[in-house]
Amino acid sequence: MSISIISAIGKNNEIGKKNGLLWDLPLDMKHFRETTSGHTIIMGQKTFESIGRPLPNRRNIVLTLDKNYLRHGVDVVYSVEELEELLRTSPQPSPSQGEGEEIFVIGGGMVYKLFIEKADKLYITHVNAEFSDADTYFPIIDENIWQKVKSEKHPKDESNKYDLEFAEYIKKVS
Numbered sequence: 385m386s387i388s389i390i391s392a393i394g395k396n397n398e399i400g401k402k403n404g405l406l407w408d409l410p411l412d413m414k415h416f417r418e419t420t421s422g423h424t425i426i427m428g429q430k431t432f433e434s435i436g437r438p439l440p441n442r443r444n445i446v447l448t449l450d451k452n453y454l455r456h457g458v459d460v461v462y463s464v465e466e467l468e469e470l471l472r473t474s475p476q477p478s479p480s481q482g483e484g485e486e487i488f489v490i491g492g493g494m495v496y497k498l499f500i501e502k503a504d505k506l507y508i509t510h511v512n513a514e515f516s517d518a519d520t521y522f523p524i525i526d527e528n529i530w531q532k533v534k535s536e537k538h539p540k541d542e543s544n545k546y547d548l549e550f551a552e553y554i555k556k557v558s
């Protein structure tokens with residue numbers, strides 16, 4: 385099993401405001417859907433509530449400290465340790481994935497911080513703009529730790545207001 389993080393971040397690592405996103409970028413939504421479909425996704429309670437429903441074709445796991453938290457179509461865990469136990473003991477979404485299964489941490493700010501040191505890979509959409517009204521941020525991507533191994537650039541267009549870069553980072557061998 386490997387842990388990947390997926391996020392879209394502004395030039396100052398901005399990811400959200402008022403429990404919502406800072407942009408409307410259909411191209412990034414498509415990239416997110418294609419990258420995570422068929423896999424397990426892990427998110428904080430706030431991100432789940434901001435999406436408002438389980439994402440289809442994925443196993444949805446929500447982290448919360450609230451022992452009364454129950455939502456249809458999601459597994460709920462109360463700590464990272466409990467999450468790790470659940471992943472070890474329960475079946476993966478697709479039998480073909482087995483031990484090589486890639487698990488995706490999809491946000492938000494608090495949960496990215498919890499997992500960035502445990503992650504094996506980062507899928508980062510760099511949004512080429514600054515958002516002064518942001519209130520939630522992605523952790524600093526330390527260039528001593530993370531090596532960019534893929535970069536796909538998309539200029540802005542009618543539907544996507546900002547230039548985007550789909551980047552992938554893996555941990556440098558120390």
Ligand SMILES: NC(=O)c1ccc[n+]([C@@H]2O[C@H](COP(=O)([O-])OP(=O)(O)OC[C@H]3O[C@@H](n4cnc5c(N)ncnc54)[C@H](OP(=O)(O)O)[C@@H]3O)[C@@H](O)[C@H]2O)c1
Nearest residue numbers: 391392400403404428429430431448449491492493494495
């Ligand atoms: N740009 C992107 O790619 C992207 C992706 C995802 C989200 N976002 C944005 O990020 C913002 C939300 O991020 P956020 O930092 O406010 O919240 P979050 O990380 O989505 O969720 C935080 C919640 O997770 C639970 N939690 C955190 N650490 C935990 C732990 N160790 N054990 C158990 N539960 C734990 C707590 O839930 P309880 O309070 O219930 O205990 C906490 O309040 C929104 O604006 C959203 O739109 C952006």
